[in-house]
Amino acid sequence: xxxxxxxxxxxxxxxxxxxxxxxxxxxxxxxxxxxxxxxxxxxxxxxxxxxxxxxxxxxxxxxxxxxxxxxxxxxxxxxxxxxxxxxxxxxxxxxxxxxxxxxxxxxxxxxxxxxxxxxxxxxxxxxxxxxxxxxxxxxxxxxxxxxxxxxxxxxxxxxxxxxxxxxxxxxxxxxxxxxxxxxxxxxxxxxxxxxxxxxxxx
Amino acid sequence: xxxxxxxxxxxxxxxxxxxxxxxxxxxxxxxxxxxxxxxxxxxxxxxxxxxxxxxxxxxxxxxxxxxxxxxxxxxxxxxxxxxxxxxxxxxxxxxxxxxxxxxxxxxxxxxxxxxxxxxxxxxxxxxxxxxxxxxxxxxxxxxxxxxxxxxxxxxxxxxxxxxxxxxxxxxxxxxxxxxxxxxxxxxxxxxxxxxxxxxxxx
Numbered sequence: 001x002x003x004x005x006x007x008x009x010x011x012x013x014x015x016x017x018x019x020x021x022x023x024x025x026x027x028x029x030x031x032x033x034x035x036x037x038x039x040x041x042x043x044x045x046x047x048x049x050x051x052x053x054x055x056x057x058x059x060x061x062x063x064x065x066x067x068x069x070x071x072x073x074x075x076x077x078x079x080x081x082x083x084x085x086x087x088x089x090x091x092x093x094x095x096x097x098x099x100x101x102x103x104x105x106x107x108x109x110x111x112x113x114x115x116x117x118x119x120x121x122x123x124x125x126x127x128x129x130x131x132x133x134x135x136x137x138x139x140x141x142x143x144x145x146x147x148x149x150x151x152x153x154x155x156x157x158x159x160x161x162x163x164x165x166x167x168x169x170x171x172x173x174x175x176x177x178x179x180x181x182x183x184x185x186x187x188x189x190x191x192x193x194x195x196x197x198x199x200x201x202x
Numbered sequence: 203x204x205x206x207x208x209x210x211x212x213x214x215x216x217x218x219x220x221x222x223x224x225x226x227x228x229x230x231x232x233x234x235x236x237x238x239x240x241x242x243x244x245x246x247x248x249x250x251x252x253x254x255x256x257x258x259x260x261x262x263x264x265x266x267x268x269x270x271x272x273x274x275x276x277x278x279x280x281x282x283x284x285x286x287x288x289x290x291x292x293x294x295x296x297x298x299x300x301x302x303x304x305x306x307x308x309x310x311x312x313x314x315x316x317x318x319x320x321x322x323x324x325x326x327x328x329x330x331x332x333x334x335x336x337x338x339x340x341x342x343x344x345x346x347x348x349x350x351x352x353x354x355x356x357x358x359x360x361x362x363x364x365x366x367x368x369x370x371x372x373x374x375x376x377x378x379x380x381x382x383x384x385x386x387x388x389x390x391x392x393x394x395x396x397x398x399x400x401x402x403x404x
Binding site: 122123138160163169175181193195 | 321322324340358361362365366368369370371372373374375376377380381382383391394395397399400402
C-alpha cells in the first residue's frame, strides 16, 4: 500500500492549488516531512517551501502548527485503520484478529513519527466530551474481540482480552521504536510475537 | 516501598553535604522534581535551589543536565528491578513471572516521568558497545523465561515468549500513561490484564 493513497495532489495550470487540493497536498507533504524528522521539528514554513506556496495560503487551512498536527494524526489513524482492515481481509476469526494486530505493529515500524504523533494527539479516554474515541487505534480490535470471546464472556473478560491484545501490539511497537530489539527482520519478528495462539481471548 | 529507599540524605553540621551524600541528595531531589514535571522541564538550578546548595557544587557531580538524567535513569532502572524482585519474592514459576510483570506496570503508573526517562536513556540493543543491556528493564523477564519455557523450547520460542511478555507489560504501561484506559482502578486492571494464564511461555 502506497503512502499516498487517499490523498490528492493536483496542481492547477498556473502552479497554484484548488482549495481542496491544497489541503490534501499540505497533509501529504506534512506526512512526508514528519517522517524525515519529528513532530517537534516539523514547521508550516517548511511545508510551504516544499510545495511552493506562500505561508499565508497555508494559514487559511491550518491556523497554526497544532491544527496541522491534528489533521496529520487524524489522517494517520485513518491510514492505520485502512491497513488493519486490508490485512484482515479474507481471513477469519482469530487469524483476522492476529493480522490486524500485526498490521498495527508494521504501521508503527514504517511510520514511527506518525505513530508517535497519533498517541500524542489522541484524546484521553477519560474525557467525557470525546466523541472520536471510537476511531482510536484500539477500536478495530475492540470491535473484533466481542465476537471472538464468545457469548459466555463477561464484559470484564472482553475488556481484559482487548487490553491484552492492544497492549501486546502497542508494547511491541514501542520496544521496536525505542531500539530495544535488535538483529531481526521486523516483519518476521512481528509474525512470531503476534501469533494466533498467543492471543488469549477470554 | 518508599520512593526514598537506597538513597541517603544526611546534611553535615553546617548545612553543607559530604561528597557522597550530596550526590545522593541530588538524585533523590532530581527524582522528586522529575515526577512533578518532566525530564524536559527539570533543571540543575531548580535542584540546587530545592536543596539549598550552589549550582557550582552540583556541577562537580553532574557536569550537565544529560549527566544528571543518565544518573536518574540508572537509579530508576535499579528501583524497577528491586520492585520486580520484591513482587516475585516467595512466589514460584509462572506466578512469580506474572508478579514481575505487574510490578513493571505499577512502577510505570506510579513513576510516569521516570519510566519515560528510562526508555529515552536506554542504549539501543543494536549498539555493540552497550555493556549495560543486561540491566535493561527486560532483563529480569528474560532471566525468568528460560526456565519457564522448558528444556525443549528453542531459542526462537524463548525469544518470542520474552518479547510477548515484555510487550504486554510495556504496552499496558504506555496505554495507561497516554490516557487511553479510563474508569478503572489501575491495580485491579493490571491484575486482570497481566494474568498468569495469559502468559504464553513457548
